[in-house]
Amino acid sequence: MARYAMVIDTRRCVGCADCVVACKTENNVADGFCRDWIVQDVRGGYPDLQMEIRSERCNHCENAPCVRCCPTGASTIAVGGIVIVERDECTGCKACIASCPYDARFVHPEGFVDKCTFCIHRVKEGLNPACVSVCPTKCMFFGDLDDPDSEVSKLLKARPNHALFPEAGTKPKIYYLT
């Protein structure tokens, strides 16, 4: 089985939020909510500054606290390690929201918890997630970590990178090339 991951080249990313807008239209995300977002991480003081721009979302963790803590089993792991929420089984108790180190989940106005699905409906068709496919800077890559020839595997081998909050021990699968 595949182990899907996303690799984002922060050198190329300009933080334009096309990923955010594309996700909204592709998935008809509820008004007032986004499943992905942009962070401008600024370090230093004027004029010695550095900035890392990141497109962030659910990390589809291998050791996902949201899945472990879900009392109804609504948060679950689907094909390729994609973490999904089964809406019918979700009671909106928010335990998963509290457990997520990435603040990636929100309560949909209709009562269930919603978040990034890695566009599983597209992935099943062999397509990239919408955010990856629209990015004008081509800074985003999607693929299988278990396949050494996949673009994501190659990029992670070739370039320095980091994930967010690795210390949380959740084994996140969004990597940022630096």
Add this chain to the structure above:
Amino acid sequence: MAKSLSRREFIKIGGLGLGGLALGGGLMNSCANMLMEEQAVQLGLTGAANGSLALSPTVCEICFWKCAGWVHTIDGQPWKITGNEHDPSCNGRLCPRGTGGLGAYLDADRLRTPLIRTGVRGKQTFREATWDEALDFIAIKMKKIAEEHGPECVALFTHGSGGSYFKHLLRAYGSNNIAAPSYAQCRGPREEAYMLTFGEGVYSPERTDIRNSKCLVLIGSHLGENMHNTQVQEFADMVGNGGTVITVDPRYSVAASKSKYWLPIRPATDLALMLAWIHVIIEEQLFDQEYVKNNTYGFDELRQSVKKYTPEWAYPITTIKPHIIRETAREMGWQKPATLVHPGRHVTWYGDDTQRVRAGAILNALLGSWGRRGGFYYPNKAAVPKYKYPAYPAAKRSWRDAFPGKYPLANLALASGICDATLPSPERDCSFKGWLVYGTNLLMTLPQPKKTIAAMQNLDLLVAIDLMPAEITGWADVVLPECSYLERYDDLRVSPGRVPTVALRAPAFKTKYNSRPGWWIARELGLKMGLEKYFPWETLEDYLETRLKGAGLSLAELKEKGVVELPQRQPLYFEDGVQPEFDTPSGKIELYSDVLASYGFDPVPQYTAHEEPPDGYYRLLYGRAPTHTFGRTTNNPILTETMAENEVWINTKVAELNGIRNGEYIILANQDGAKTNKIKAKVTERIRHDCVYVVHGFGHQDKRLRKAFLRGADDAQLITKVKIDPIMGGTGMRVNFVTFEKVVQAV
């Protein structure tokens, strides 16, 4: 349609449709998606229904880059817009504004039906009218103005695709007074500076070969925040390939964060830095000697003229250290001719803008980047014959007559100038009596909004044609609602470029409300004014078919493909052994300009100091955000979700000094006492201490824009002062200084 669907209901229908998904017209390509199966399954929606997915070709209208794309619909309902893979303007990837373009169609605050004003101008009292009534009103007034004052007393302000029909209408009526704020309030100085230097403009989309550039110099250009699509795509490629970026900006922009060198220059001193660079490049012989010898005119005069502009001279002016000026000049020299000093786009800053941009053009000439790989390429023109109309009547007067002897090198009409010439003056025999305003909110696009209001009060007729209500539509006598770009055919996008193309915008949806396409409005108005010989076509499809036939194409082909490549006729770069020709008086690249000298302007750019902000005031800088196009998108229901209001960037120490907390709402007040709506403070290390920065286009004051109304502040209200470029009439707008005031809470 009996009932419009909520977004939620729409998902359900889409999900249901999976069973019997019918694909539209063989148009499906690899980007087409199966719809939200997971959601459908999770919602327990199974079984077959008649969902059908269709794609129709469009050309984006959210900005002027005009990327071609596909509108995806399910059962005729909107789903998403994606880029056309065969379009070199987007390479299959739209920017966030284009991706969110559906918001223009969906916006519930759109103008819905023609309106005729019932009260005094400025008081927003209108009555709904039929198209017939509204167009009759305009036709009668326009005829009257033509009889009493001459048709030249009607002017058109235009921005956007549909403007072409109104230009045609106005010319047929007998006036050539057609202005776009994109000239005198934006890129006019750039076009004139490059025209003077190379005999050609930079044009739009820019002919910059960023993707092949090894060293890119950005002077106030904030690519990445400014989402001109392929420029940003190429910028990312160039950065990804390890190219050197040198960014000159008082603000640590996104581009600055990608740069090897960030030069946080003192605002308004860019020309000093550029002259010092020219000095170093000449004195250290970093220039392309053979290119300069073969292709340029006036090198010795230039050399003589910049002798005094040493990096040490520039240091106290710009605050950029001499060794950094030298290092960056050498970097530019080492990478030549693949060094691109970007010409910028919005360049009306300080009133000497043509000269400042010309200094950049001269740098490009010295580095040999014009006509060379990694510099500026020669775009291939797209040859699609124009529709043949009878000759227009000769206009007896033009906008130039309003300014005898002024702005001699302006090649296009000045929007600000037409505004000035609407105010009665004893020096003029004719002031403007009528304005048609298409797709441009003059109260935000022109500086000095109070002057614009005073000018409008002198009009006999003010017509606004627009998609959305805005400040300008509130002042109009007649408001005509145009439908969005997703509901109409428009003229072909005929684009020059590395590969010339022709692209089609076809309607994806039926016209909403009682709105109409621009072509229909202009034609009906023409018919009512007896100008039927200028509108021989009945529908735009007839017109398009005729034009396409002239290029050996058909509407059917364009509907299927969206974009068609046209033959390339000339090489992109100069060829070895061929002496290039330049359309300048000397036939060479003019480092020294006899034309400028003949009008009494500096033939080689010279530095003049600009006024500095007084104590307690900060220079107002403004720019763009990636998800918005000026004020046009700040009510877009999709795009406002990424950015609903602007912030004012204030240096941390300045904020401390003024007792301003990050996130606090404050009011900006300028040197003339003009004040803005409240705006959130962004306290940041990313900007110098002597300026503040806001994104333009926010702070709408028209309450009919429910998402944009009083969200953030409008910088145009603070631009009460301008410095006019004497060469071409551009309005330098970065000459205003602001201070901070606390928001007084209503008791």
